[in-house]
Amino acid sequence: MTSCRDAEEKKDEPAEPMQNEMHQSEDQATMETYEGESLEAEFKDENTAEVYNLYVEIKDAFVNTDAETASDKAAELAEKAGENEEIASAATQIAESEDVNTQREDFSKLTAAMEPVLQDALESGEIYKQYCPMAFEGKGDYWYSNSKDIFNPYYGDKMLKCGRVEATLN
Structure with missing residues (x-):
């Protein structure tokens, strides 16, 4: 069996040690619906805040393996993205899919499109860039939280609980 720890040992220089191992029976028994954490950060402009908040709602839908909510929130994000074609395109792809695994692949594209938007966008507070080394058959991928x-x-x-904090945006 492969776990988060196995993938971490294969990575050359992790930014931080893995915070969590797989504890499936406990997590599955106690988890009902993840509702996410409230945003403590403040953005320099309102549109970026709205785009980021929708991104987080999509992320939370994937934590809950909820393709329908992810699709609905992604449709909202596609409209809100304005002239940012990368965000609009990735969000549209999520919105148009009903398969959660396909949506998660498109979420990876959305996360990549969010990175330049989030750089230097905060007035105060922090956003965490997190990494799962097991995502996409061991290729690994990021998300913001x-x-x-x-x-x-x-x-x-x-x-x-598989993953670690790679960076803190502030």
């Missing part, structure tokens, strides 16, 4: 706590959108309740 309001909390240091790991709630993995790429695996949901299958590997809820």
Whole structure:
């Protein structure tokens, strides 16, 4: 069996040690619906705040393996993205899919499109860039979160706590 720890040992120089291992029976027994953490950060402009908040709602839907909510929130984000074609395109792809695994692949594109938007966008507070080394058959991938706590959108309740904080945006 492969776990978060196995993938970490293969990575050359992790930014931080893995915070969590797989504890499936406990997580599955106690998890009902993840509702996310409230945003403590303040953005320099309102549109970026709205785009980021919708991104987080999509991420939270994936933590809950909820394709329908992810689709609905992604449709909202596609409209709100304005002239940012990368965000609008990735959000539209999520909105148009009903398959959660396909949506998660598009979420990876959305996360990449969010990075330049989030750089230097905060007035105060912090956003956490998190990483799961197991995502996409061991290739690994990132997502953004309001909390240091790991709630993995790429695996949901299958590997809820797999990941680590790679960077802090402030």
